Amino acid sequence: MTDIRGWLRLEEEARKIRRSEADWKFIEEQPARVKAALKYYVETGDLYVASRIAGLTVEGFNNLRKRAKIPNVI
Amino acid sequence: MSFAIADTCFLIDWSSWRRRNLLFRLFTTVFVPETVLREVESEDVVEWIAGSLASGNLSLFTETPDILGEARHLVERTRLIPRVRGVDIPEAVCLVAGRRRGYTVLTENRGALMAASLLEEYRGVKVWRALEIIYELLRRRLIPAESPAAVFKEYEKETGHIFPKGDLENAVRRL
Numbered sequence: 001m002t003d004i005r006g007w008l009r010l011e012e013e014a015r016k017i018r019r020s021e022a023d024w025k026f027i028e029e030q031p032a033r034v035k036a037a038l039k040y041y042v043e044t045g046d047l048y049v050a051s052r053i054a055g056l057t058v059e060g061f062n063n064l065r066k067r068a069k070i071p072n073v074i
Numbered sequence: 075m076s077f078a079i080a081d082t083c084f085l086i087d088w089s090s091w092r093r094r095n096l097l098f099r100l101f102t103t104v105f106v107p108e109t110v111l112r113e114v115e116s117e118d119v120v121e122w123i124a125g126s127l128a129s130g131n132l133s134l135f136t137e138t139p140d141i142l143g144e145a146r147h148l149v150e151r152t153r154l155i156p157r158v159r160g161v162d163i164p165e166a167v168c169l170v171a172g173r174r175r176g177y178t179v180l181t182e183n184r185g186a187l188m189a190a191s192l193l194e195e196y197r198g199v200k201v202w203r204a205l206e207i208i209y210e211l212l213r214r215r216l217i218p219a220e221s222p223a224a225v226f227k228e229y230e231k232e233t234g235h236i237f238p239k240g241d242l243e244n245a246v247r248r249l
Contacts, residue, residue, distance in 0.1 A: 004155070004158060004192065007158060007159075007184075007188050007191070007192070008157060008158070010184070010238065011159060011184065013238070014184070014238070017236065044159070045159070045184060046159065046160075046162070046185070047082075047083050047183070048082070048083075048162040048163075048164060048165075048183075049162060051113070057112070057113045057114065057115050058082040058083065058086065058113035058114075058164075059082070059086045059113055059114045059115050059116060059119060060115055062083070062086050062087075063116070066234045071234065071235075071236040072083070072087065072182060072234065072235050072236065073236045073238060074182050074183070074184050074187075074203060074235075074237075074238065
């Protein structure tokens with residue numbers, strides 16, 4: 001079983017991968033809401049909240065995440 | 075007979091994989107909460123879900139007020155643990171159903187994994203990611219594969235989902 005420290009380490013590793021692989025040019029070109037949502041996703045990996053920020057369904061946001069080349073790491 | 079309940083982030087990735095129907099070799103029925111169903115929109119995913127509902131492999135899970143109440147309480151509890159990823163309502167509903175009904179929870183949400191690991195009353199809930207499902211399919215030889223690593227790679231390529239390196243290496247080694 002993973003303890004809190006273990007989970008936090010995994011979260012940090014995943015965050016680094018999302019930051020390094022994201023297409024930042026694509027992200028910066030998006031409208032304000034979508035851009036904020038993509039940046040939120042890079043930092044947290046939380047698809048549901050990111051989709052609410054963008055005003056999209058979870059699947060709609062997930063398709064956008066793929067276009068922004070942000071990996072879903074879990 | 076075994077039941078599972080799937081959340082959105084699992085379903086939308088899983089449904090992009092060519093071997094998606096193998097899920098139903100592991101579970102008699104996979105429940106899809108209404109809150110999850112509302113979050114899918116693309117033709118391919120909606121058609122796969124509708125077809126699987128029609129064949130009885132998937133089944134609609136309607137949230138009752140008491141399940142939603144416990145799910146909301148779970149959301150709040152996870153937000154009380156500093157720096158730990160919280161769960162949101164859709165995956166909280168799955169965890170509550172998992173706890174109450176003994177369903178395996180299918181998710182790609184780390185918050186759900188954390189909750190099942192850190193909160194005592196949810197520790198008995200079995201939470202599987204695609205990684206565990208593919209591992210089980212390979213272990214039971216439901217996927218004929220000379221190279222297990224190639225199957226995981228195929229999933230990553232077709233869904234855009236990346237497995238954590240350590241977990242992936244561990245799964246391949248155990249096979």
